[in-house]
Amino acid sequence: MAAEPSSFSIKPGESTESTAFRSALDVIRAVEPRVADAIGAEVEDQRAQLKLIASENYASPAVLLTMGNWFSDKYAEGTIGRRFYAGCRNVDTVEALAAEHARELFGASHAYVQPHSGIDANLVAFWSVLAQRVESPALERAKVRHVNDLSEQDWAALRRELGDQRMLGMALDAGGHLTHGFRPNISGKMFDQRSYGTDPETGLLDYDALRETAREFRPLILVAGYSAYPRLVNFRIMREIAEEVGATLMVDMAHFAGLVAGKVLTGDFDPVPHANIVTTTTHKSLRGPRGGMVLCDAELAEHVDRGCPMVLGGPLPHVMAAKAVALAEARRPDFQDYARRIVDNASALAEGLLRRGASLVTGGTDNHLVLADVSGYGLTGRQAEAALLDAGIVTNRNSVPQDRNGAWYTSGVRIGTPALTTRGLGVAEMDEIAGLIDTVLTSTRPGTTANGTPSKASHVIDASVADQVAARSADLLAGFPLYPGVDLSQG
Numbered sequence: 001m002a003a004e005p006s007s008f009s010i011k012p013g014e015s016t017e018s019t020a021f022r023s024a025l026d027v028i029r030a031v032e033p034r035v036a037d038a039i040g041a042e043v044e045d046q047r048a049q050l051k052l053i054a055s056e057n058y059a060s061p062a063v064l065l066t067m068g069n070w071f072s073d074k075y076a077e078g079t080i081g082r083r084f085y086a087g088c089r090n091v092d093t094v095e096a097l098a099a100e101h102a103r104e105l106f107g108a109s110h111a112y113v114q115p116h117s118g119i120d121a122n123l124v125a126f127w128s129v130l131a132q133r134v135e136s137p138a139l140e141r142a143k144v145r146h147v148n149d150l151s152e153q154d155w156a157a158l159r160r161e162l163g164d165q166r167m168l169g170m171a172l173d174a175g176g177h178l179t180h181g182f183r184p185n186i187s188g189k190m191f192d193q194r195s196y197g198t199d200p201e202t203g204l205l206d207y208d209a210l211r212e213t214a215r216e217f218r219p220l221i222l223v224a225g226y227s228a229y230p231r232l233v234n235f236r237i238m239r240e241i242a243e244e245v246g247a248t249l250m251v252d253m254a255h256f257a258g259l260v261a262g263k264v265l266t267g268d269f270d271p272v273p274h275a276n277i278v279t280t281t282t283h284k285s286l287r288g289p290r291g292g293m294v295l296c297d298a299e300l301a302e303h304v305d306r307g308c309p310m311v312l313g314g315p316l317p318h319v320m321a322a323k324a325v326a327l328a329e330a331r332r333p334d335f336q337d338y339a340r341r342i343v344d345n346a347s348a349l350a351e352g353l354l355r356r357g358a359s360l361v362t363g364g365t366d367n368h369l370v371l372a373d374v375s376g377y378g379l380t381g382r383q384a385e386a387a388l389l390d391a392g393i394v395t396n397r398n399s400v401p402q403d404r405n406g407a408w409y410t411s412g413v414r415i416g417t418p419a420l421t422t423r424g425l426g427v428a429e430m431d432e433i434a435g436l437i438d439t440v441l442t443s444t445r446p447g448t449t450a451n452g453t454p455s456k457a458s459h460v461i462d463a464s465v466a467d468q469v470a471a472r473s474a475d476l477l478a479g480f481p482l483y484p485g486v487d488l489s490q491g
C-alpha cells in the first residue's frame with residue numbers, strides 16, 4: 001500500500017527539516033550530549049510505536065521548531081495593551097496572531113491563548129465565571145471593578161462567598177475529566193460538585209436525567225466535555241438546560257477541538273456557538289504545541305484576559321507563537337480532510353473490534369476514540385494496557401461506566417486515532433490493527449498474586465504472539481514514515 005505522507009510535512013527528500021533538526025541536536029550535543037541523545041531516542045521511539053493514545057498526536061516540524069527560540073526568554077505577564085513588562089512588541093505580534101487564527105478558525109468572538117495546558121485553561125474559565133457571576137457583597141462594598149483590586153479583608157469575605165458555588169460535570173466513569181469538579185483537582189475543592197452520567201443500558205449521555213439533576217441542583221457552572229466518551233454531545237441541548245437553570249455553560253473540548261476545527265463537528269455538535277465559554281488543549285486532536293486556550297463570548301472576555309497573573313504564571317511566548325503556527329495549519333483545507341479521516345479511522349477500528357467480538361462502550365463511536373470494555377477477555381484495563389504495550393501497541397486504560405475494577409485497575413482501554421491518522425494510516429490499516437488488538441487480548445490472561453489468587457495488575461501473554469504482533473506493527477508502520485522529511489542519521 002502506498003504511504004500517504006503526513007499532511008503537514010515538507011516533501012520527503014527536501015533537506016530543510018533534516019538540516020534544522022540535525023543542526024539543533026549538534027548545538028545541544030556540544031553542551032549535554034545525553035539530552036541530545038534522549039531527543040534522538042524519543043523520535044525513534046515515536047516512529048516505532050503504534051500510538052493509539054487518544055490524547056496524543058504528532059506536531060508538525062514547523063510547530064516544533066517555533067518552540068525553540070528567543071521568545072522563550074521573554075516575560076510578558078498581562079495581555080496585549082496591558083503588560084506588566086516592557087519590550088513585548090514581538091510577543092504582542094504572535095499573541096495577536098494566535099488569537100486571530102483561533103477566532104477565525106472557531107468562529108469565536110474572543111480567544112485567550114496564554115494557558116499553559118488544558119487544566120490551566122479550565123482554571124482561567126472557573127475563575128472568570130466566578131468573577132463574572134458571583135454576587136459578592138464584598139465586591140460591592142469595596143466598589144472595585146475587579147476581584148484583583150480587593151483589599152485583604154474583602155478577600156477574606158469573598159473567599160467565604162465563593163465557597164458555596166456549585167458545578168455540575170460529567171461523571172468520571174462516564175468519560176468526564178478530573179478538572180470538572182473531582183477531588184484530585186482544585187475544582188473539586190472550590191466547588192460543591194455533582195455529576196451527570198450515561199444511561200446504564202445504552203451508555204449514551206442521558207439528557208433527561210441531566211436536566212432533572214440540573215433543575216434540582218441549580219449549578220453556577222454546567223460543564224460539558226469529556227476525555228473518554230465515544231459519542232457526540234449535543235451542545236444546543238446543553239445550552240437549553242444551562243439557561244433553564246441559570247448556569248453558565250462551559251465546554252471543555254480538549255479532546256475533540258481538532259474535530260471542531262476540521263468542521264466534522266458542526267451545528268448542535270459544535271460547542272462554540274452554544275457555550276458561554278470553551279476551553280481546550282492545543283496538543284491533542286488540534287495537533288499543535290502542548291498548551292491550552294480559552295474561547296468566550298464578549299461578556300466574559302474581560303475576566304478571561306486577567307488569567308495571568310490571576311491564576312497563571314507568566315505566558316510562554318514561544319508556545320503562543322507555536323499555537324499561531326498550528327492554528328494557521330488548522331485553517332488550511334487539508335486539516336478538514338485530516339479531521340474527517342480521524343473519525344473514519346475510529347469507525348473502522350470500532351467495526352473491526354466489534355466484528356471480532358470485542359465489547360465497546362455505547363457499541364461504537366462517532367468521534368476519534370473507542371472505549372473497549374476488556375472484561376470479556378477476562379482482563380482488567382491495566383492488564384490489557386500492559387499486554388498491548390508488550391506487543392508494541394500503546395493505549396491507555398480507562399474506567400468504563402459503573403466500573404467494577406475502580407479507577408486504578410479499570411475495565412477498559414481507550415483507543416484513539418488522531419496520531420496514526422496524522423501518520424497517514426487509513427481504514428484498511430485500522431481494521432488490521434483491530435485484529436492485532438484482539439489477537440493480543442485473546443492471548444493474554446491474568447497473572448497470579450503471591451498467595452495464588454488472580455491478580456488485577458500482572459498479566460501473562462503468549463510471548464510468541466507478542467513478538468508476532470510487534471513485528472507486524474513494525475511492518476505496518478514502515479509503510480507510513482513519521483516525519484519523512486526528518487532524517488537524523490546523516491551528518
Ligand SMILES: *Cc1c(COP(=O)(O)O)cnc(C)c1O
Nearest residue numbers: 117118119177226227252254281
Ligand atoms: C486532557 C484534558 C485536560 C487537561 O489538559 P492538560 O493539558 O493535560 O492540562 C483537560 N480537560 C480535558 C477534557 C482533557 O481531556
